[in-house]
Amino acid sequence: MNKLLSVLAMTLVFSALALPAFAETATPAGDQPAAAEAQAQGGRSGYIFLGGAFGAGLIILGAAYGIGRIGGAAVESMARQPEVARNIQTAMIIAAALIEGVTFFGLIVCLIALFFTG
Numbered sequence: 001m002n003k004l005l006s007v008l009a010m011t012l013v014f015s016a017l018a019l020p021a022f023a024e025t026a027t028p029a030g031d032q033p034a035a036a037e038a039q040a041q042g043g044r045s046g047y048i049f050l051g052g053a054f055g056a057g058l059i060i061l062g063a064a065y066g067i068g069r070i071g072g073a074a075v076e077s078m079a080r081q082p083e084v085a086r087n088i089q090t091a092m093i094i095a096a097a098l099i100e101g102v103t104f105f106g107l108i109v110c111l112i113a114l115f116f117t118g
């Protein structure tokens with residue numbers, strides 16, 4: 001339960017840090033070069049790029065944690081029951097492949113959202 005609360009708290013903190021990415025900056029009336037630069041960037045600020053990089057990092061960390069847990073549990077169960085090691089290894093590889101597929105999907109969605117938002 002304590003881990004769940006800490007993960008929830010960190011999620012809220014990181015979400016609060018990402019809020020400036022959705023803020024729209026006001027341009028002063030006489031500041032035409034800044035408006036032209038913002039228009040050249042598609043109206044996007046640097047926070048959007050930071051959010052995309054942060055999302056990709058979270059995806060990779062989650063996948064690494066999941067595959068690490070699968071590998072650790074598989075090795076432990078193979079040590080307890082060596083006669084079914086082949087079946088455990090096959091199930092471990094299938095589960096790791098599924099996690100990798102979801103990871104690649106998440107990274108692609110993150111990159112699409114990063115580069116094609118207007």
